[in-house]
Amino acid sequence: MNSFDRSAAGIAQVFRGTFVHSTQQTALEILEDALLGVDTEGKIAFIGKGEELDKLLKSTNFNPSEVIQLSQHEFFMPGMVDTHIHASQYSYAGTALDMPLLQWLNTYTFPVESQFKDLDFANRVYSKVVKRTLRNGTTTACYFATIHTDASLLLGKIANDFGQRALVGKVCMDRNNFVKHYKETMQESQDETCRFIAELLKKKYPLVKPVVTPRFAPSCTGALLGQLGAIAKNNNLHIQSHVSENTEEVKLVKELFPDSESYTDVYYKHNLLTDKTVMAHGCHLSDEELALFRETGASLSHCPNSNISLCSGVLNVRNVLKQKVKLGLGTDVAGGYSASMLDAVRKALDSSKILTIQDPEHDTLTFEEAFMLATLGGSQALSLDDQIGNFEVGKDFDALRVNVAAPGGPIDLIQSEGPKILLEKFLNLGDDRNIMEVFVAGRKVIPFTEPTA
Numbered sequence: 001m002n003s004f005d006r007s008a009a010g011i012a013q014v015f016r017g018t019f020v021h022s023t024q025q026t027a028l029e030i031l032e033d034a035l036l037g038v039d040t041e042g043k044i045a046f047i048g049k050g051e052e053l054d055k056l057l058k059s060t061n062f063n064p065s066e067v068i069q070l071s072q073h074e075f076f077m078p079g080m081v082d083t084h085i086h087a088s089q090y091s092y093a094g095t096a097l098d099m100p101l102l103q104w105l106n107t108y109t110f111p112v113e114s115q116f117k118d119l120d121f122a123n124r125v126y127s128k129v130v131k132r133t134l135r136n137g138t139t140t141a142c143y144f145a146t147i148h149t150d151a152s153l154l155l156g157k158i159a160n161d162f163g164q165r166a167l168v169g170k171v172c173m174d175r176n177n178f179v180k181h182y183k184e185t186m187q188e189s190q191d192e193t194c195r196f197i198a199e200l201l202k203k204k205y206p207l208v209k210p211v212v213t214p215r216f217a218p219s220c221t222g223a224l225l226g227q228l229g230a231i232a233k234n235n236n237l238h239i240q241s242h243v244s245e246n247t248e249e250v251k252l253v254k255e256l257f258p259d260s261e262s263y264t265d266v267y268y269k270h271n272l273l274t275d276k277t278v279m280a281h282g283c284h285l286s287d288e289e290l291a292l293f294r295e296t297g298a299s300l301s302h303c304p305n306s307n308i309s310l311c312s313g314v315l316n317v318r319n320v321l322k323q324k325v326k327l328g329l330g331t332d333v334a335g336g337y338s339a340s341m342l343d344a345v346r347k348a349l350d351s352s353k354i355l356t357i358q359d360p361e362h363d364t365l366t367f368e369e370a371f372m373l374a375t376l377g378g379s380q381a382l383s384l385d386d387q388i389g390n391f392e393v394g395k396d397f398d399a400l401r402v403n404v405a406a407p408g409g410p411i412d413l414i415q416s417e418g419p420k421i422l423l424e425k426f427l428n429l430g431d432d433r434n435i436m437e438v439f440v441a442g443r444k445v446i447p448f449t450e451p452t453a
């Protein structure tokens with residue numbers, strides 16, 4: 001436990017109790033009777049031991065009587081990072097799970113996404129998804145919107161209004177023969193991406209940034225991919241897309257890009273693999289492709305609910321970690337039916353166990369590792385680990401206050417349990433009833449303060 005004072009900005013809040021988080025060295029570090037101070041800029045000012053209260057507060061104006069004490073069954077954990085979610089698909093989450101990817105896109109996804117030129121509809125869906133994910137502990141979301149620039153800007157505004165940290169992507173696609181009008185020309189896609197980036201940056205939202213978003217290689221011509229790679233480079237922006245989700249898709253990419261050595265190579269050739277790139281899925285990547293991810297610093301978003309729901313494949317997370325590729329978890333709403341990152345944690349563990357059933361030699365993921373992937377791993381996958389992901393002095397205070405014994409909640413505690421068991425129970429059995437408060441950059445965003453009708 002390191003204690004360090006960066007109280008120049010003034011201390012706004014101090015919490016005392018149990019903190020659980022991941023570090024570079026360990027998937028789960030438990031700090032019992034710890035003190036954590038948050039400064040007026042929302043950053044973690046100090047972390048120390050409870051007994052050091054007087055010493056830690058000495059050089060500040062903070063009144064020790066205002067320290068907030070957690071109860072016996074409560075702990076703080078870092079906010080969860082959803083590295084891949086389609087905000088626009090939230091309207092049909094929980095349905096339409098009866099087809100493989102390519103047919104699913106044409107039958108369900110494109111017709112729904114084409115409706116987002118209607119800003120009232122977009123407002124309804126985007127407000128719901130931002131609120132739902134925040135309430136379930138997603139403090140950072142990496143969103144796909146649709147091809148519509150104004151609706152995508154609206155998603156950015158809504159995330160900012162509710163205080164969620166977000167990367168927002170206007171989807172780019174200049175190839176689609178299945179749903180009329182739901183595609184752009186190459187020029188439109190390029191111009192509108194530039195307009196989207198310029199207008200979103202102009203808003204100066206402190207926690208919401210644009211991300212360059214080619215839908216996936218089959219929806220984009222090589223010319224568009226090249227333009228998007230250049231736009232991302234010139235503006236030093238994040239990039240998101242999909243890779244190697246299902247075998248039929250991998251085959252299609254091979255047909256569409258015969259000059260590329262692999263699916264990953266398509267993105268690599270168009271300068272879309274950088275250390276600010278996150279690619280969803282990667283179920284069927286070869287070790288050579290994983291090496292390309294490692295070398296470029298690009299990351300993968302593991303979306304196990306979606307991979308099972310659309311029968312896409314099972315990512316071997318152990319192998320990805322062995323290959324030292326950055327990895328986070330994603331819900332991939334609505335291919336994944338749940339918007340909750342707790343579900344992503346559980347499905348990641350289930351998927352790993354399926355691999356162990358198939359091969360008893362497989363080294364199953366632990367719950368501590370899944371916890372790390374949902375928090376610190378996600379922040380690394382989005383190259384935001386200098387700002388968020390765990391409780392380190394100087395990082396933003398993005399955190400969930402969890403009460404495992406919340407009245408009316410889903411967990412029955414039979415006997416007194418230590419913090420490790422409490423975390424395990426929350427990850428496996430908990431839901432938003434256990435998440436008493438959510439903080440993003442020091443600001444309490446749950447419970448909602450605005451009218452939520």
Ligand SMILES: [Zn+2]
Binds near residue numbers: 084086242280335
């Ligand atoms: Zn997706």
